Structures are given as C-alpha cells and as structure tokens.
Amino acid sequence: MTRILIAEDEARIASFVQKGLIANGFATTVVADGESALQHALTGRFDLLVLDLGLPERNGFSVLSTLRERRNTTPVIILTAQDSVRATVAGLEGGADDYMTKPFRFEELLARVRLRLRRNETATEPTVLHAGPVALDLRTRRADVDGTAVDLTAREFALLELFLRHRGQVLSREQILSHVWGYDFDPGSNIVDVYVRALRRKVGATRIRTARGMGYAFDVTC
Structure with a gap:
C-alpha cells in the first residue's frame, strides 16, 4: 500500500487531508513539526510527502533542502498559505515536485498526489x-x-x-x-x-x- 507522510501543524487541515487520502486507499502518517517530518521522511518508508511550509521547530524549506542534500528523492508536494510568486519559486527550486496554496479542494490535491506517484512508479491507474x-x-x-x-x-x-x-x-x-x-x-x-x-x-x-x-x-x- 502506498504510504504518504503529511507534515501539517494545523489539526483541522491535517485531519481533512488524512481522511481524504485514507478514503482513497492510501496509508498515512501525520506529523505536526518540521523535525519529525524530516526524521520520518529520511526513513525511506514513504512514497510521497505533503509538506506545509510554516511548521514549528524546522520550517518546510529547511526540511526540503535537507532531504535533497541527503539525496532523498521522495516526491514532495508543498501545501502552504504563502501564495507569493517568490515563495512558489523558492519551493520549486528547493526541490519540491509541486506546490499548492490554501485554501484548496481535496480533489485537486488528490489529482496532484496521483500524478506525482505515477511519475515515480511503473504502474499507472486508468485514466x-x-x-x-x-x-x-x-x-x-x-x-x-x-x-x-x-x-x-x-x-x-x-x-x-x-x-x-x-x-x-x-x-x-x-x-x-x-x-x-x-x-x-x-x-x-x-x-x-x-x-x-x-x-x-x-x-x-x-x-x-x-x-x-x-x-x-x-x-x-x-
């Protein structure tokens, strides 16, 4: 089963994303701070990371840059309230695979999750x-x-x-x-x-x- 790590410190949003992913057949783990996100991601047990930028202890940019410095290639979708072009460019240039701003529709997030997983796997789901x-x-x-x-x-x-x-x-x-x-x-x-x-x-x-x-x-x- 595909495992997704959700790094989000706002409980309502974390629960919303987790419930939606579970309903669509994914296994999920939720963490609420950047240090925990980094340590979980570095285990290599996850197929994708949904990463909030404004995490406590270690922000999302730091988590992402450390992952890429350590040659961790787990796909990362940034989820953030920061909607500036500068933040978007910084996230993508820092190694993120995709970028979504809040508020968002779950169906759009789900589509992006599936797209990133398809690009990372040999099997594809029906279109x-x-x-x-x-x-x-x-x-x-x-x-x-x-x-x-x-x-x-x-x-x-x-x-x-x-x-x-x-x-x-x-x-x-x-x-x-x-x-x-x-x-x-x-x-x-x-x-x-x-x-x-x-x-x-x-x-x-x-x-x-x-x-x-x-x-x-x-x-x-x-």
Missing part, C-alpha cells in the same frame, strides 16, 4: 472511469453518457469523478462537500443537492440514487 454507459476521461476532461459527449462544469466534473471512484457506495453530504468544495465548506449549505440535481439532468436521473437521511450513491446498474 478513464466507467460505470455502465457513463465514461469520464480524466486526461481530456471529457464526459460521455450513452456514447454522447456531455458538457460539465468543473464542479460537476469533480462530483461525477467522486461518484465514479466510489460507485455503488453511499456518500454523505459532508463527504461530498469536503472532497469537491474543500475544507472551508459550510455544513449547512444545500449546494450538494443543487449540484446533484444538475448532474442528474446530464447523466440520467436514475443513476444517482438518494439514500434518505444518508446521502447519495451512483447506481452501477443503471
């Missing part, structure tokens, strides 16, 4: 998701239903991707909100229901089943 007559091409961002192309907004695409990755599984509104809209979602919002209705109109009303009081599931039999 097209299928469920009956519904197909979603993750590379070209194209959706087809019954052989006909369907136009989706970015959020609709992310929602359909989530359903297809977990087809047949009931997903709660909270799970959908956190995956598609990010960790700064409003749990009292009805935005999920609005987007589910819109997606039903495009992929077929019977294909997204309502589990009353629980959430929604993509019906693989339709």
Whole structure:
C-alpha cells in the first residue's frame, strides 16, 4: 500500500487531508513539526510527502533542502498559505515536485498526489472511469453518457469523478462537500443537492440514487 507522510501543524487541515487520502486507499502518517517530518521522511518508508511550509521547530524549506542534500528523492508536494510568486519559486527550486496554496479542494490535491506517484512508479491507474454507459476521461476532461459527449462544469466534473471512484457506495453530504468544495465548506449549505440535481439532468436521473437521511450513491446498474 502506498504510504504518504503529511507534515501539517494545523489539526483541522491535517485531519481533512488524512481522511481524504485514507478514503482513497492510501496509508498515512501525520506529523505536526518540521523535525519529525524530516526524521520520518529520511526513513525511506514513504512514497510521497505533503509538506506545509510554516511548521514549528524546522520550517518546510529547511526540511526540503535537507532531504535533497541527503539525496532523498521522495516526491514532495508543498501545501502552504504563502501564495507569493517568490515563495512558489523558492519551493520549486528547493526541490519540491509541486506546490499548492490554501485554501484548496481535496480533489485537486488528490489529482496532484496521483500524478506525482505515477511519475515515480511503473504502474499507472486508468485514466478513464466507467460505470455502465457513463465514461469520464480524466486526461481530456471529457464526459460521455450513452456514447454522447456531455458538457460539465468543473464542479460537476469533480462530483461525477467522486461518484465514479466510489460507485455503488453511499456518500454523505459532508463527504461530498469536503472532497469537491474543500475544507472551508459550510455544513449547512444545500449546494450538494443543487449540484446533484444538475448532474442528474446530464447523466440520467436514475443513476444517482438518494439514500434518505444518508446521502447519495451512483447506481452501477443503471
């Protein structure tokens, strides 16, 4: 199983990232300071590091530079509130493989994690998701239903991707909100229901089943 190290000192964000990665089949370890991040990463037991820059004891830049000085080639995705061009360039030139600023959507982070892992492994995951007559091409961002192309907004695409990755599984509104809209979602919002209705109109009303009081599931039999 792929192991990911999460170095993040803000507990809410660390928990959000960890839960999302576990739900997608990854094994995770969370540390809250730079020194622990460095020591864990140097063991060589991790396939990827999600690294916050503003860590206590040793900041992310220091962790990254030390890893690269010691010829540790573990892929690193920087996750930070620093959104300046200078910080971005410094992170990438320091040896980071990718860079994301907060706030962020989990689906985007997940896509970047998978991309970095694919480049580091010989095996690749399918680029097209299928469920009956519904197909979603993750590379070209194209959706087809019954052989006909369907136009989706970015959020609709992310929602359909989530359903297809977990087809047949009931997903709660909270799970959908956190995956598609990010960790700064409003749990009292009805935005999920609005987007589910819109997606039903495009992929077929019977294909997204309502589990009353629980959430929604993509019906693989339709």
